[in-house]
Amino acid sequence: MNEDWTKHIVAGGAGKLRNADQHIVDMIRQAVLTQRLPPGTRLPEVSLGDIFGVSRSVIRKALTRLAADHIIVQHPNQVARIAAPDIVETREIFAARRLVEGEIASLMAGKLTQAQRKNLASIIEEEQQAHQHGDEAKRVECSLAVHRYLADQSPNRVLGIMLTDLILRTSIVIALYKRAGMQACYLDHDHADLLLLLENGPADEACHRMRAHLSALEALLDLRAQETHIDLASILGVPSDANAAH
Amino acid sequence: MNEDWTKHIVAGGAGKLRNADQHIVDMIRQAVLTQRLPPGTRLPEVSLGDIFGVSRSVIRKALTRLAADHIIVQHPNQVARIAAPDIVETREIFAARRLVEGEIASLMAGKLTQAQRKNLASIIEEEQQAHQHGDEAKRVECSLAVHRYLADQSPNRVLGIMLTDLILRTSIVIALYKRAGMQACYLDHDHADLLLLLENGPADEACHRMRAHLSALEALLDLRAQETHIDLASILGVPSDANAAH
């Protein structure tokens, strides 16, 4: 079915032959971030090899790295799939992200360089414009860009890399558990308010605001216990017998 | 020279053929934790393949996973080495660990099960006995066990796995930067005090105590600016005289 994400992907980089797995990892991560590659999607090694024009060796290395980052799940002798965390893990991911991104906000608050101010302001401006024009895809992209920029600019690189991973996992669980009616999650003015606190506010207030922003995001999801409609498609594909027991 | 860590390792599991890379990853992680495998050590694929009796395929998968966890560094076309973070990254690792382990302490404080109490108490008891008997290796092992147990029992599994990785990276930088005179880092009664707070104390106090404990640990290292003798040997590629330097 949903196989068209490959078109976007292969277009990106045909010429790269050196250390090809990095390119493949990047492309798959990007596809997951932008929700072109929904949770539960099968990722057979041969198909990916055909798509990217490399052998299974390279694909396997890429898949191993993605599994280490919890973006895909690999069970022995079974096809790798985009991860589909359950509700418990979803809450844990949000809690961890609040901790890490709150700390990063705290570290950066009041210490933004001029360039960082400008870049953040421009991303947020673009986000609001996209929202007003109803360009949902663009809006999501910019919203992600805000957080990715913070992860990238984190003065503590260890925390920054952790946040990069958590943002990816958050994208996955948002795709899984977003309520039916809404096409994506949006919190008006949250990012603009955050920028103000990052520029001037005291560190602990920036931290607190960031955590509240992430909690609001989590609250937009439908995380009621199991009985929900959600997938049965992506979940029943998962081999772990936790769900399939009946 | 320092090739005897293999003896300890291969003894562990000769018979395992199924999903062998997990075993290899575990063995190398354990060797790094116990400092039998110092930072900068070369890890050639063929040598490891010979040692574990498997092909390079399996070794490569194991190395890829270790690199994803920042335990080894892989540069293109060069031998993988045990990571040797610089001083800046060392401070970042400690800061991240304070954040994560402090939160885990906070989450567990006042909520220990009876079994958890018993296990922690027994580990700490064993640690103190080892210290009194001068059994340094045993003492370090128990000290690690305390923190690994917390990582393992963390109610938030995402944070728990993060802590597991951070403990490993902490072991690496301790091996790199421990002061010459001391054989290992020891903080008397710190673990016992922590246990008391985990059992009874309020959450934020347990968090604060844990952070202080980790800061004290960091303070035992020699993290003065670059001019220290330390590496240039282990970083620039000389495999074995990293320790002989002093």
Add this chain to the structure above:
DNA sequence: GTATTCTCGATTGTATCCAATGATTGTTTT
């Protein structure tokens, strides 16, 4: 004596081959 270049060995990167395992489908039995 020092610096430069060249060659060779060690090591990794990628592709391909075979074995093993799991899923699927069709068949048989009750």
Add this chain to the structure above:
DNA sequence: AAAACAATCATTGGATACAATCGAGAATAC
């Protein structure tokens, strides 16, 4: 018709072969 069983196919796990690259040391030039 439903369930158990068997054969086939798709897919992964691991090993090996070959190509590409890097580093060390020798040979050479100045």
